[in-house]
Amino acid sequence: MKLILALLALFIAVPATAASLSIELDHTRKTWQTADLLKHPDAQTVQIVDDVSYKRNMTYRAVPLAVLLPGLTPEAHLQAVALDGFAAELAAAPLLQTRGARAWLAVEDPAHPWPALADGKPSAGPFYLVWTDPQAGHISPEQWPFQISTIKQLKTVAERFPALLPDPALAANDPVNQGFALFQKNCLACHRLNGAGDAQVGPDLNIPYNPTEYFGADFLKRYIRDPQSLRHWPQAKMPAFAASVLPDSELDLLVGYLKHMAGRKQQP
Numbered sequence: 036m037k038l039i040l041a042l043l044a045l046f047i048a049v050p051a052t053a054a055s056l057s058i059e060l061d062h063t064r065k066t067w068q069t070a071d072l073l074k075h076p077d078a079q080t081v082q083i084v085d086d087v088s089y090k091r092n093m094t095y096r097a098v099p100l101a102v103l104l105p106g107l108t109p110e111a112h113l114q115a116v117a118l119d120g121f122a123a124e125l126a127a128a129p130l131l132q133t134r135g136a137r138a139w140l141a142v143e144d145p146a147h148p149w150p151a152l153a154d155g156k157p158s159a160g161p162f163y164l165v166w167t168d169p170q171a172g173h174i175s176p177e178q179w180p181f182q183i184s185t186i187k188q189l190k191t192v193a194e195r196f197p198a199l200l201p202d203p204a205l206a207a208n209d210p211v212n213q214g215f216a217l218f219q220k221n222c223l224a225c226h227r228l229n230g231a232g233d234a235q236v237g238p239d240l241n242i243p244y245n246p247t248e249y250f251g252a253d254f255l256k257r258y259i260r261d262p263q264s265l266r267h268w269p270q271a272k273m274p275a276f277a278a279s280v281l282p283d284s285e286l287d288l289l290v291g292y293l294k295h296m297a298g299r300k301q302q303p
Contacts, residue, residue, distance in 0.1 A: 052145050054161035059187035062106055069161060072142040077102045081139055081167060087179040088152060088159050095141035095149075095165060101131045103140060103186075112191045115164060115180040120235030123164075123180040123224040124192055129172050136172025140183075141165045157182070175281070176274050177224045192219050196231035198301045199223075201292065214292025217285055221276065228296060230303020236272060245297035247290065255293075256286055 053069040072078065078098045086093040104113075109128035116122050130138045143149050143160025151158055159181035166174050193200060199218075201211045218228075225237035240246060246255050258265045259281070262273040281289070 052161075054143075054184075056140075056162050056183065057185045057187075058103055059185065060104065060107060061111075061188050065103075067103070069142060069145065072098055072140070072162075073144055075102075078142070081141075081165070083141075083165050083167065086165065087176045088163070088181055089150070093149075093165075095139070095163070096144060097139035097141040097165065099133070100138040100140050100164065101133065104130065107131065107188070112189055114187055114189050114233065115183050116185040116187070116233075117180050118182040118184050121180060121182075121224055122233040122235075123177055124219055125178060129174070129178075132172065136169050136174050137167045139165050139167065152181075175221050176276070177221050180224070192223065198229035198231035199296075201295055202299070210288055211292050211295045214288040214290070214295070217281075217289045218292050221281060221289065225273070229299075229301040239303075240293060241296050241300055242303065245293055245300075247294040247297050255290060259286060259289075 055069070056067045056072070058065050058067065073096055075098045078096055081095055081097045083093045083095065085091070104127070107113075107127050107130075109131055111127035113125045113127055113130065114122055115125060129136060132138070141159075141163040143158060143162070149158035149160050162183040163181040164179055164183060166172070166179065189195060199215070201209075201215055205211055222240065223232055223234060225234050226232065227234055227239045228241045230239060230242060246258075250258060254265065259276050260278075261275045263275070276286070278286075
């Protein structure tokens with residue numbers, strides 16, 4: 036046992052190493068190495084206030100993500116895949132902005148590794164999508180993927196996963212469809228629904244049961260607001276969605292979508 040603990044401690048203490056990031060767009064593909072990004076002509080030092088992952092102010096060497104996405108149009112759709120299976124669905128338009136909320140690819144320097152996210156856990160490296168002035172773009176925590184290995188252009192979520200779609204008879208601006216948009220932004224990075232989705236972190240939210248079927252009263256909303264207040268365990272990964280990130284009106288829409296999909300179960 037002592038030998039195992041010693042080896043584990045050694046593994047945790049191993050400094051960051053150089054890594055590679057694949058960016059796969061419909062019209063071009065490129066693999067970036069850590070060293071190339073650190074010396075990129077557009078790289079600069081950025082200050083991140085109240086970093087989503089570290090819960091404090093952080094400083095990074097980073098490249099504006101837009102310059103790594105040549106020729107991408109605002110209508111495009113991307114997915115950032117992390118080493119642990121987290122798959123963030125990202126609309127291209129916010130990533131291409133040069134004013135207001137701005138997306139940056141933070142690059143971990145092996146010579147100056149970032150701190151661990153928690154005791155016994157690795158850092159947010161080797162690559163981390165961070166935002167300056169995120170409040171200006173209503174950027175959610177799920178739009179801050181860390182430990183990124185690949186960024187790829189894909190068809191939209193609705194095109195790839197029809198099992199996620201609400202009743203097609205609903206109007207485009209129906210509250211259920213608004214909730215579906217919020218589900219894509221806030222939930223799909225970790226969860227599947229009806230077996231549809233690319234995430235491998237959290238449970239399916241409709242099969243075998245939808246959370247609206249087993250959370251009574253307003254406990255589901257309380258759980259989304261602060262998961263640890265209802266189910267506390269050290270290995271929990273679900274983040275809390277504060278009202279500043281997901282206002283009450285949007286939380287109602289999200290729960291409305293889930294409740295609607297409880298009546299549209301499809302076995303994977």
